[in-house]
Amino acid sequence: MKNPASLPARILWNAFFWTYERTTWQYDVMVLAILAFVWLTPPDWLNDPMSSGNGPIGWLIGQLR
Amino acid sequence: MTFTGFIGYICMFPLRLIISTCVALRIHPNILTFVGVLINVAAAWALGLGKFVTAGFIMIVANIFDFIDGKVALELDEVSAFGGFWDSVIDRFSDISLFIGLIFLYSQKGRTDYVMVTALAMMFAIMTSYTRARAESLIRKCKVGFMERPERIVLFMIGAFTNRMAGVLWVILILSIVTVADRIIYTYRELRDTQQALA
Numbered sequence: 001m002k003n004p005a006s007l008p009a010r011i012l013w014n015a016f017f018w019t020y021e022r023t024t025w026q027y028d029v030m031v032l033a034i035l036a037f038v039w040l041t042p043p044d045w046l047n048d049p050m051s052s053g054n055g056p057i058g059w060l061i062g063q064l065r
Numbered sequence: 066m067t068f069t070g071f072i073g074y075i076c077m078f079p080l081r082l083i084i085s086t087c088v089a090l091r092i093h094p095n096i097l098t099f100v101g102v103l104i105n106v107a108a109a110w111a112l113g114l115g116k117f118v119t120a121g122f123i124m125i126v127a128n129i130f131d132f133i134d135g136k137v138a139l140e141l142d143e144v145s146a147f148g149g150f151w152d153s154v155i156d157r158f159s160d161i162s163l164f165i166g167l168i169f170l171y172s173q174k175g176r177t178d179y180v181m182v183t184a185l186a187m188m189f190a191i192m193t194s195y196t197r198a199r200a201e202s203l204i205r206k207c208k209v210g211f212m213e214r215p216e217r218i219v220l221f222m223i224g225a226f227t228n229r230m231a232g233v234l235w236v237i238l239i240l241s242i243v244t245v246a247d248r249i250i251y252t253y254r255e256l257r258d259t260q261q262a263l264a
Contacts, residue, residue, distance in 0.1 A: 016243060016247070017209065017247055017250070017251075018209060018210050018211040018243075018244070018247060019209050022069060022070075022073075022215075023066075023067045023069050023070035023073065024067065025067055027067070027069055028067045028068045028069050030211060031068070031069055032068075034220070034236050034240075035223070037232060037236060038220075038223060038224070038227075038229050038232040038233055038236060039227065039229060039232075041232050043229070043231060043232075046231040046232055046235065047178065047231070048229075048230070048231035048232070049170075049171055049174050049176040049179050049231065050115065050117070050170075050228060050230060050231070051228045051229065051230075051231065
C-alpha cells in the first residue's frame, strides 16, 4: 500500500496501518509505547475505578514543581 | 533477537514440556481448547469480584491451554478443519467472558463510564476477529492491524497483575478500532485492485 512521502507522516501512517510481524523491532517499539502508557499514566488521569494515585508521571511532575 | 522475541523464546521452555506431556497422554486438542474456555470463565469470575491478581494467574493457566491446543494437534496429527473452527469459536467465548467479568465489576461500582469503555472494547475486539474472518472469505489474507488476540490477552494479564486495567482497556479500545479500520480499508483496496485487474 502507498505511503505518504515525508518521514514523520510515513511513521504515523505505518503505525496506523500496521503490517509488521511480531518479533520485529517495530513491534518492540509499539509494545514499549503501550507499556509506557499503561504503567506511566497516572490512574487519576484516567479516572480508574480500581486504582488511584498519580503514578510515576505525577510523582515526576511533583518533583519538578 | 528482539525484546519480544526473547520473551517468547524464554516462555517456550515450560510450554514445550506441557506440550510433550499432553502429546504423551494423547489428550485431544479440542478438549484442551474447551478446558481453556472453562478456565477463562473462572478468570472472568475473579475479575468480576475485583480480584485482579488471582484473575491474572488463572488467565495464565487458561491461555496455556489456548496456546498449546494447536501445537498438540500438529504433533498428534489431529489437525482438522473442525478443530480450527472450534478453536476460533471458543476463543470468542473466552474473550467475551473476560470483558463481561469487567463489565460486572464496573457496574457493581456504579461506574457507567467504564462499563461503556469495556463494552466498546469488547465490541471492537469481536469485530477485529469478524472483519478478518469475513475478509478472508473474499480475499486471500487479511492479516493487518496490531491488536489481535495474543496482544489483548497479554494486555489483560499486565492490567490484572499491575492493577492498571483502566489504561489497558483504553489501549485495547483505541487499537482495536484502528485494527478494524485497517482491515476494512485493506479489504476494500484488495477487492478494488482485483476488480481493476479483471476489467
